[in-house]
Amino acid sequence: MANPTAAICVIGDEILSGRTKDKNIGWIAEQLCGLGIQLTEARVIADEKKTIIRHIRELSDANDYVFTSGGIGPTHDDITTESVAAAFDVDVERNQEAMRRLEQHYKGTEIVLNEVRKKMADIPASATLIDNPVSAAPGFQLKNVYVMAGVPSIMQSMFEGIAVTLQGGTIPTRLTVQCATGEGNVAQILEQISDHYESVSVGSYPWFKPGLFGTAVVLTSLDEDLAAKAARELCELVRQAGFAAEDAV
């Protein structure tokens, strides 16, 4: 059976302007890989309601899971919640449990839970809250879309809470074979392995250091034995061609 699929949707003008560098795609990608969920694509989109609605619908239809980050704070430019709700024709309402968490969080601090901050308790009806251990204001799950904060530490704390609830799949085996030569010298061998082991994906990543170069070949498969067999055969063929090769991982 194929693994469940997922897409990531990073929402934020600050990423598109280059002002802030995204760190969420790479982090979520790694987590999904460890859960046996296949990331099919990632998008970075603007803080525009129509844009968000269009992308959320598209990604939700095409994937088992969608993970968003960004745009759920208290300010006027935080429009992810209303946009995701609109994508599914659901109303946004003040969520009592979310309010309780905000009250609890701000109690005894100097920060006033004013009308603006209460906006963070506005959640689409029928959505499930996603815990925010860092700053209380929750994310939410609506249909197959998981809406999380943009700040990496908060997003990560949210994702770790939902990870256990996700239906994972087979964790892919990923073996790296290091070849002590340029990829142009092993390309035919890689193609041969790729053709022979149809369910093993063969990726080729050349690398360079001063005075040294080589090719990291990454064999990925849901079948652990097959990946190992392909890695052994690859090593043999590369050595027969006159280059050093070793199972690095």
Add this chain to the structure above:
Amino acid sequence: MANPTAAICVIGDEILSGRTKDKNIGWIAEQLCGLGIQLTEARVIADEKKTIIRHIRELSDANDYVFTSGGIGPTHDDITTESVAAAFDVDVERNQEAMRRLEQHYKGTEIVLNEVRKKMADIPASATLIDNPVSAAPGFQLKNVYVMAGVPSIMQSMFEGIAVTLQGGTIPTRLTVQCATGEGNVAQILEQISDHYESVSVGSYPWFKPGLFGTAVVLTSLDEDLAAKAARELCELVRQAGFAAEDAV
């Protein structure tokens, strides 16, 4: 007149698996901002021909420019060239100028320009070559799509060559106002500024350090004077509300 628009398309399974962290989106985003070209979205997609064709067509139709990175090396998993060509129903052919550059590059080295490496001289007919000062194998421009290498240093050297040929626009003015309070205390002011200055985009970015917190408010506009006026008014309103505020940049 509105600025020209662009999309970025990062092509590579290694990014989606989390094995490699993308560095190209943030770098290209910054360059485009400096050229007055508006980045509308960025996508990371898989090394699959059908997938690449679909996304390239979509992004090419919707934007003035599309910049891709990844998948133009010599191995079997490098399918960007044939896929982009197929997206525009153009044939791929051995490009004589690209061959000359590869021959020149490998002359006097131990590296043999074998059949596999010659694949890097296969370029869509009617495409224009993009120089590769680092490792010779060129990228190409086909219609409004600029196809570049995935390795950041090579991609950057390619982009710097084409940057001068791009039709830029007005470089946006971006002013940051640092407010010494949480965003929940300035949100109403930000909304007021945003409503009052329609052509100024107002972004709010809370930050935390041990014992300190604040809100960076970023005002972006193609109209420099208007951005400055909005920043001054914002500072005044925040100070009137009882919090420190300063034009940080």
